[in-house]
Every structure is written in structure tokens, then in C-alpha cells.
Amino acid sequence: MSDREQFLNRLRAGLKGLPPRTVDDIIGDYAAHFSEAASHGRTEAEVAAKLGDPARLARELRAEAGLRRWEEERSAGAALGAIVAVLGLATFDLFILLPVLIAVGAVLFVLLITAAGICLAGAVLLALALFHGVPGFTGSWLQGVLLGLCITSGSASAVAFCLLFLVGLVNLLARYGRLHMRAAAPMVGSPEKGYVL
Numbered sequence: 001m002s003d004r005e006q007f008l009n010r011l012r013a014g015l016k017g018l019p020p021r022t023v024d025d026i027i028g029d030y031a032a033h034f035s036e037a038a039s040h041g042r043t044e045a046e047v048a049a050k051l052g053d054p055a056r057l058a059r060e061l062r063a064e065a066g067l068r069r070w071e072e073e074r075s076a077g078a079a080l081g082a083i084v085a086v087l088g089l090a091t092f093d094l095f096i097l098l099p100v101l102i103a104v105g106a107v108l109f110v111l112l113i114t115a116a117g118i119c120l121a122g123a124v125l126l127a128l129a130l131f132h133g134v135p136g137f138t139g140s141w142l143q144g145v146l147l148g149l150c151i152t153s154g155s156a157s158a159v160a161f162c163l164l165f166l167v168g169l170v171n172l173l174a175r176y177g178r179l180h181m182r183a184a185a186p187m188v189g190s191p192e193k194g195y196v197l
């Protein structure tokens with residue numbers, strides 16, 4: 001098996017799980033690198049060495065695909081994919097970044113559940129004030145309604161803040177992943193652009 005075939009087969013294996021069309025496009029791009037290099041007199045072994053480890057390259061390409069999906073979709077699945085993609089970049093970062101993410105995620109989860117519970121309690125208080133009166137509440141029904149509205153709207157704002165913070169955290173993590181990939185990627189000669197990541 002030639003160096004080109006070996007490199008492309010290992011790259012394809014590392015990209016397993018991405019959409020087939022995306023994998024085919026990526027493999028086509030890297031096959032073109034080998035063809036261009038051959039037309040300029042470089043050997044397949046030289047090109048494979050300059051491109052680096054196909055497994056590492058596949059991790060970086062998968063991370064980029066996960067980050068791109070998050071930027072396009074902004075869904076819970078895309079956010080999870082972006083987080084997993086960034087964490088998959090380097091084992092060392094896993095030991096530093098994962099505990100921080102777990103701590104921030106736990107605090108955010110507790111705040112979100114607490115705010116949602118208070119919002120529900122405010123809605124129940126509002127319904128009781130409107131229809132039956134609140135047991136043990138000495139104020140008028142209007143005061144009960146206003147208190148229920150205040151609790152509901154305040155806690156709904158807290159839920160919205162938690163969700164906005166979560167989106168900001170995923171965006172920050174995506175930027176970190178891109179910086180990490182740029183810092184770790186080798187520069188490889190290319191006739192048109194001068195370099196290829």
C-alpha cells in the first residue's frame with residue numbers, strides 16, 4: 001500500500017461518524033494535496049510527513065465540523081457536539097478544562113433548576129391569587145397577583161440569563177478550540193497559498 005493510500009485510509013477511519021459527503025470532500029481535498037505535490041516532484045512520503053499524523057488531523061477536522069455545526073444550528077445537540085469536539089483535541093486539556101467545565105456546568109444546572117422551580121412557584125401563587133386567594137396571605141388579591149407576577153417574571157429572567165450564559169460559554173469554548181487547533185497545526189507548503197493547515 002502506498003503512503004498516499006495509507007494516509008487517506010487512516011484519515012477516513014478517523015473521520016468515521018461525520019456525514020459521508022463531508023468525509024468524501026475532505027478525503028478529496030487531501031488526495032489533491034498528494035496529486036499537486038507529485039506534479040511538483042515531491043514524494044508521497046514527504047507529503048504524508050508534512051501533513052502529520054492522520055489521526056490527529058482527523059480529530060482537528062472533527063472538532064472544526066462540530067464547531068461549525070454549533071455556529072449554524074445553535075441547538076442543544078450542536079452545543080454538546082462542540083464541547084465534545086473541543087475536549088477531544090488534546091488529552092492534557094482534558095485534565096485542565098474538564099474539571100472547570102464540570103464545575104461551571106453543575107453550578108449552572110443548579111441555578112437553572114432553582115430558577116425554574118421558583119418560576120413555577122410564582123405561577124402557582126399567581127393562579128391561587130387570581131382564583132381562590134392565597135392561604136395564609138393577609139394582603140389583598142391584587143397584592144397576591146402582583147407578588148406572583150414579580151416572582152414569575154424575576155425567575156423567568158434568571159432562567160433566560162442562565163441560558164444566555166450557557167450559549168456564551170459554548171461560544172467561548174468554540175473560540176478556544178479554534179485557537180488550540182491553529183496553535184497545534186503544522187504549516188505545510190502549498191504552491192497556491194504558500195501554506196495549508
